[in-house]
Amino acid sequence: MSGPTVEELFALFPGEPVPVYALVPGDQVPAPYHDLLVHEHHMTVTVEAYHGGPVDVRVLAWRLDGTHYARKILLVHQATGKVVQFGIVRIDLSKASAEVAAAILARDTPVGRILIRHDVLRRIEPTAFVRIDAGPEQMAWFGETGTGVLYGRLAIIHFDGKPAVELLEVVCR
Numbered sequence: 001m002s003g004p005t006v007e008e009l010f011a012l013f014p015g016e017p018v019p020v021y022a023l024v025p026g027d028q029v030p031a032p033y034h035d036l037l038v039h040e041h042h043m044t045v046t047v048e049a050y051h052g053g054p055v056d057v058r059v060l061a062w063r064l065d066g067t068h069y070a071r072k073i074l075l076v077h078q079a080t081g082k083v084v085q086f087g088i089v090r091i092d093l094s095k096a097s098a099e100v101a102a103a104i105l106a107r108d109t110p111v112g113r114i115l116i117r118h119d120v121l122r123r124i125e126p127t128a129f130v131r132i133d134a135g136p137e138q139m140a141w142f143g144e145t146g147t148g149v150l151y152g153r154l155a156i157i158h159f160d161g162k163p164a165v166e167l168l169e170v171v172c173r
Contacts, residue, residue: 003127003156004166009088012070013061020133029129033151036171040124042112043169047075047084054078059107067094086141086170095164121160128154142172
């Protein structure tokens with residue numbers, strides 16, 4: 001596996017327990033998660049299409065270390081208030097324009113939407129898919145209790161051919 005690991009991304013936010021997970025091949029990610037995860041598109045666009053409307057970002061925690069900005073987020077459907085995605089992202093802001101960096105640091109817009117609005121030449125490279133045996137902590141991301149199974153992906157987003165973003169995206173159906 002190339003790219004970020006689940007452990008590396010969770011380590012950015014001590015106190016958030018690393019879920020029990022297993023790497024799975026993309027062709028073994030079941031429906032509807034397969035359509036939500038196994039592609040090279042922005043998750044913002046994908047979850048908006050799947051859930052039938054725009055999403056807002058809710059930043060749970062963030063940190064800035066030099067030129068590296070990280071945030072732990074939820075994407076929330078505007079009309080229903082339903083949480084549709086949990087994510088952790090680490091961005092090398094030195095690879096972004098001043099305008100894009102400022103928009104990201106404002107913490108009020110999903111990163112995918114920012115990159116699209118600013119017409120950043122980008123390529124999304126999924127590096128792994130994960131099956132999460134979700135405990136109460138992970139189910140709480142989505143406003144649910146108990147335990148369950150969730151799916152997500154690890155990916156790198158390249159800006160102008162250079163790796164700039166590492167991320168974990170976990171979706172609910």
